[in-house]
Amino acid sequence: MTHPTDRLAEYAAGAGAPDIAAHLAGCAACRADLAAWQRLRAAERLDAAPPPGPELLAGVLRRVRAAPAAPPVLIAVPRYSGPNRPRRLLPVVGQLLAQQARLIRRPVWVLAGLAIAAGTVLAAAVPPGRAAGLFGLVVPPVAALIVAAGADDSGPADELVRATPTSPRTVLLARLTLLLGSTVGAGLLATLLLATRDQLGAPGLLLAWFGPLVPLCALSLAVAVAWRPGAGMGLAMAIWMLKLLTRPGLLDARIAGAVATVWQPALPTVAAAVALAAAVVLAAPLLHRNRIRISGVAQ
Structure with a gap:
């Protein structure tokens, strides 16, 4: 029996032939190969899908703008200022002398x-x-x-x-x-x-x-x-x-x-x-x- 192995990819892409269909009806090995080609074809169609349109981004922005804005959180950050200088200088001098x-x-x-x-x-x-x-x-x-x-x-x-x-x-x-x-x-x-x-x-x-x-x-x-x-x-x-x-x-x-x-x-x-x-x-x-x-x- 001659198997149309080199023609199964074309058959999976839609270029069918009556003789291949008749052969597949009686050959389990070729049907398995055809199923593999069909899965590969489906994956190629997913990769070739067009990118989402601007309506998707517009919908996301509408949801973000519609959500209530959280109040800003204020965090106190210590800073070095003039009045604190004597209080910080004395420990540093004491530590230096001790070392x-x-x-x-x-x-x-x-x-x-x-x-x-x-x-x-x-x-x-x-x-x-x-x-x-x-x-x-x-x-x-x-x-x-x-x-x-x-x-x-x-x-x-x-x-x-x-x-x-x-x-x-x-x-x-x-x-x-x-x-x-x-x-x-x-x-x-x-x-x-x-x-x-x-x-x-x-x-x-x-x-x-x-x-x-x-x-x-x-x-x-x-x-x-x-x-x-x-x-x-x-x-x-x-x-x-x-x-x-x-x-x-x-x-x-x-x-x-x-x-x-x-x-x-x-x-x-x-x-x-x-x-x-x-x-x-x-x-x-x-x-x-x-x-x-x-x-x-x-x-």
Whole structure:
């Protein structure tokens, strides 16, 4: 039996022939093939259906316009404004100081506290009238050393800090505020405790250590930030040792005069030291990049 397989597609499209109809009446396999072609033909007619007319879109729009409009929902969005600035600034500053306190190495706090405590005990043990001179040799170098140590940003945690949007200027200013605030606070507490041990009283004790603290910390900070923290600490210790040697008169008069300028500063010297510290803080990003470049060349 010959099957008209190649003619079934035409038969499904309507081009019928009597012989194909007679054959389909007695052949189940060809009827199955014809049914498949008819299903395919129906699918083609669905794909070729024309797109919906504009009346469909017009009906949808009529329904949308006829529906009642829902009232608008107002959502209050908080915004940053002037009156809220102080309330938001204080938590940010407190959080920054707390983070910097964790980044400063614990030995810095321990050694500074022990040094000031030991200086307070020794100043209380000396004869009356000598407490100011002794205590004035303790607080300034301690403050200068911890300021230089605070400028060290080579730790693993400091690498993460540099990856944040916080600028090196802000980080340095926060550390200076924390370190100097803690040292000056401890010095003031010790001054109140030693006020009765010196004939100058609390004001004399305060001037004895706060006067040299300002220029000594400014010099130590400048060298530590511009070069390296170890150099800033070394400079502070060198000036302190020269101060100890000036008492027996072992130094040249010019060197002794330079040391006296730092240790017994006049008002212009204090103003210049404050200006130097401010310039170092402002130039901290540039100095930080130069220090990294110099360290890379040295390695």
